Amino acid sequence: MEHRAEARVDVSAIAANIALLKNKAGVELLAVVKADAYGHGLIEVGLAAERAGADWLGVALLEEAIALRTHGVRIPILAWLVSPGSDFKSAVTHDIDIAVSSIAVFNELATLKAKPRIHIELDTGMTRGGFLDEWQEFLTLDFSQVEIVGVFSHFARADEPGEKQNSDQLMCFKKMVEDLAAIGVNPPIKHLSNSAATLMNHDAAFDLVRTGIAMYGLSPDVNTLGSSNDLGLKPAMQVRAKLHLVKSVPAGALVGYGATAGTHRDTKLGVVAMGYADGIPRNSQGAGVAFDGVKAPIIGRVSMDQFVVDLGADSTAQSGDWVIVFGDGSHGEYTADDWARASGSINYEITTRIGPRVPRIYAPHVY
Ligand SMILES: *Cc1c(COP(=O)(O)O)cnc(C)c1O
Numbered sequence: 001m002e003h004r005a006e007a008r009v010d011v012s013a014i015a016a017n018i019a020l021l022k023n024k025a026g027v028e029l030l031a032v033v034k035a036d037a038y039g040h041g042l043i044e045v046g047l048a049a050e051r052a053g054a055d056w057l058g059v060a061l062l063e064e065a066i067a068l069r070t071h072g073v074r075i076p077i078l079a080w081l082v083s084p085g086s087d088f089k090s091a092v093t094h095d096i097d098i099a100v101s102s103i104a105v106f107n108e109l110a111t112l113k114a115k116p117r118i119h120i121e122l123d124t125g126m127t128r129g130g131f132l133d134e135w136q137e138f139l140t141l142d143f144s145q146v147e148i149v150g151v152f153s154h155f156a157r158a159d160e161p162g163e164k165q166n167s168d169q170l171m172c173f174k175k176m177v178e179d180l181a182a183i184g185v186n187p188p189i190k191h192l193s194n195s196a197a198t199l200m201n202h203d204a205a206f207d208l209v210r211t212g213i214a215m216y217g218l219s220p221d222v223n224t225l226g227s228s229n230d231l232g233l234k235p236a237m238q239v240r241a242k243l244h245l246v247k248s249v250p251a252g253a254l255v256g257y258g259a260t261a262g263t264h265r266d267t268k269l270g271v272v273a274m275g276y277a278d279g280i281p282r283n284s285q286g287a288g289v290a291f292d293g294v295k296a297p298i299i300g301r302v303s304m305d306q307f308v309v310d311l312g313a314d315s316t317a318q319s320g321d322w323v324i325v326f327g328d329g330s331h332g333e334y335t336a337d338d339w340a341r342a343s344g345s346i347n348y349e350i351t352t353r354i355g356p357r358v359p360r361i362y363a364p365h366v367y
Contacts, residue, residue, distance in 0.1 A: 005325075006241075010364055030191070033046045034061070050075050057076075058078045078097040153192050155197055189207045216235070217328070219337070238365040241322070259300075260301055266313055267310055271306050279355045284302055284342045289309050290323060
């Protein structure tokens with residue numbers, strides 16, 4: 001069956017990005033594949049990352065970790081969004097490392113029969129996950145029933161390398177690691193860096209870096225760190241869709257719900273077979289598609305399953321032709337960064353929200 005829309009994921013781009021990031025970091029690399037690998041496909045990307053030399057995989061949820069294991073991933077896997085009451089027995093059975101950021105979770109792990117592998121998560125200033133108020137009490141606990149593999153934290157502003165909060169968090173991390181050393185606990189793997197820190201802040205590399213967005217070939221922040229191209233990264237996802245319909249329209253036609261836009265000249269409009277149900281942001285004025293290397297901007301509001309683009313009066317596009325929604329920008333198409341800017345969001349959200357109705361195709365991009 002021919003698709004009406006597809007997300008083509010080039011795993012060789014992911015492999016190239018992993019090689020670049022490993023080289024940059026000079027330490028082990030954990031490939032972050034949470035949230036269906038930022039929309040690129042959990043299992044395929046997890047296995048591809050392992051083949052490409054990633055040393056670890058990281059996910060938010062325990063069920064993501066177990067899915068990776070049952071599909072044959074052999075490298076260590078860390079799950080870091082694990083609440084009290086989780087199925088810790090399965091975590092141990094599947095050899096999943098668990099992040100611990102509360103005494104409640106620690107106590108559940110310490111009462112298992114088998115010795116679970118844990119990474120102690122520290123709140124060094126982001127004020128999200130990690131130990132903060134329970135830290136001193138945590139230091140008094142009995143750690144003999146767990147294997148402490150790692151200690152880690154997360155940056156709030158690594159994409160703004162000049163911000164003082166980065167050095168504050170780094171100092172706080174070192175101080176809390178010393179607290180552990182003072183009671184004789186020396187976790188072998190200390191880790192703090194996300195993609196932005198891996199690219200910008202070598203002092204924070206420690207023993208392992210956790211890279212998500214850059215591994216998918218996207219910049220953590222185009223304004224502060226530069227584009228994918230500037231960073232030498234290759235965007236892995238290309239989304240394309242079919243023109244459900246091409247029609248000639250006179251000047252003065254009102255387009256879409258709310259009649260928020262209209263044609264200013266006789267032109268050809270294309271109806272693209274994707275909508276906000278597929279993760280196309282409803283307000284995306286300034287983004288669009290490309291046909292044959294020529295940009296066709298969105299006109300009017302995005303609907304649930306479709307949106308309209310202005311192809312221009314001279315376009316040769318016809319009903320049924322493919323257009324590129326976003327890609328690496330090398331053939332005149334919009335990028336995930338263009339869509340992010342147009343919709344007031346970030347590239348992370350653009351790829352992650354491409355919905356389950358859009359099949360992922362593991363193949364080179366097409367033009
Ligand atoms: C998502 C996440 C990462 C990856 O962040 P990127 O900016 O995509 O590199 C790293 N560590 C943790 C704890 C995360 O939640």
